[in-house]
């Protein structure tokens with residue numbers, strides 16, 4: 367099953383559920399090969415929608431954005447061992463403006479602190495009618511050894527994932543389908559091209575649900591190894607991935623974020639292939655749920671950065687940028703640019719744009735604020751990214767059926783973000799279009 371196919375399918379579902387919820391939704395410009403984003407909504411999100419703000423940060427596809435500078439430069443790799451014992455270092459993705467010096471992780475959905483004896487970690491939760499939870503690094507990795515220690519969820523249609531994904535959709539995966547708790551599915555993609563032969567099941571001793579296991583991606587310029595509990599299980603050599611048609615190695619070679627997620631592949635609205643792959647439709651009264659949600663427990667993520675490849679263009683040390691539409695390793699440049707957006711309607715092209723600031727750069731492209739250009743301004747929620755302290759109570763996180771994503775309407779407690787209860791209703795409505803776009807993006811981002 368190609369991830370891209372699955373992704374698009376669910377993005378469409380999310381979109382239609384929102385569209386029916388909010389009348390008169392603006393049309394969201396889409397982007398992809400041959401159709402880059404317009405200047406008014408310059409950033410192409412991971413799932414093909416144009417916008418600003420959050421769209422220009424993690425996942426912004428430089429190849430289909432308005433220009434290479436629309437996407438905010440990606441923070442370079444940082445070697446660190448993250449013990450995920452609290453949400454202090456996690457910010458809601460729709461509030462993050464790019465200041466990676468103060469935040470190492472961003473989230474959508476409802477991450478929840480978990481603590482029970484020896485077991486400390488962050489729960490990725492998925493309550494009924496939500497699209498689950500995503501935890502994503504603000505720093506990218508451009509070759510490195512990344513390990514995640516986790517326990518997966520369980521049940522038909524429920525997928526736990528630990529992946530590396532680049533902005534032009536190179537991807538390295540560990541995925542865990544909830545009906546097979548004895549294997550990890552390893553996979554990789556090059557620039558999002560679906561290839562049905564790349565998947566390989568790796569046997570995990572014991573099971574993935576009730577015991578901690580450490581899953582490692584050892585990503586080097588010439589070879590990639592999937593490792594389980596310290597034992598190498600699969601190696602991919604770059605030399606074996608030459609694609610004469612594309613005239614490049616179909617080998618992950620661009621800076622990638624770390625993503626941990628729990629997402630629904632078994633919704634009735636998903637494609638048949640997706641549902642079958644994930645073991646069938648999700649049951650929402652399953653014994654595998656607790657407190658109203660499915661959950662996976664992530665305890666630790668250890669990142670060891672490798673040096674950039676010899677052919678890398680290096681003129682700085684802070685961020686990665688793309689210099690060419692081919693999206694190959696030799697077109698990535700390491701520079702010193704750091705861009706923190708002034709508002710959720712700003713972009714890499716216009717980072718100081720802030721409709722709220724009377725003086726500043728108000729002359730520039732004010733039009734973008736009305737173009738449905740995303741921005742996620744509906745998300746003024748100040749919530750600390752969710753109920754900390756316990757694993758209780760997120761079942762309320764997603765009230766009603768099709769309203770699951772309707773954060774922008776200000777109905778308290780709805781939506782997949784734990785912080786959404788603090789939305790200001792009126793403003794949410796005013797910027798409905800923006801909130802809408804963001805929610806689509808957030809929903810879509812979960813669908814790896």
Ligand SMILES: *[C@@H]1O[C@H](CO)[C@@H](O)[C@H](O)[C@H]1NC(C)=O
Pocket residue numbers: 546549565566567
């Ligand atoms: C991996 O295992 C799943 C179920 O456990 C199976 O459906 C799938 O075909 C397997 N994939 C491969 C490539 O063997």
Ligand SMILES: *[C@@H]1O[C@H](CO)[C@@H](O)[C@H](O)[C@H]1NC(C)=O
Pocket residue numbers: 587588604615619675677694695696
């Ligand atoms: C980087 O790109 C160049 C040019 O396409 C290629 O020759 C080289 O093998 C690539 N190296 C890696 C590590 O992918």
Ligand SMILES: *[C@@H]1O[C@H](CO)[C@@H](O)[C@H](O)[C@H]1NC(C)=O
Pocket residue numbers: 559560561609610611612616
């Ligand atoms: C080679 O690249 C082309 C163009 O991107 C793609 O359509 C094709 O599926 C690739 N081949 C394989 C075996 O992945």
Ligand SMILES: *[C@@H]1O[C@H](CO)[C@@H](O)[C@H](O)[C@H]1NC(C)=O
Pocket residue numbers: 708709710711720721722741743744745746793
């Ligand atoms: C403008 O200010 C309001 C109130 O502080 C805030 O909620 C909103 O997100 C801001 N708009 C943008 C585009 O940042």
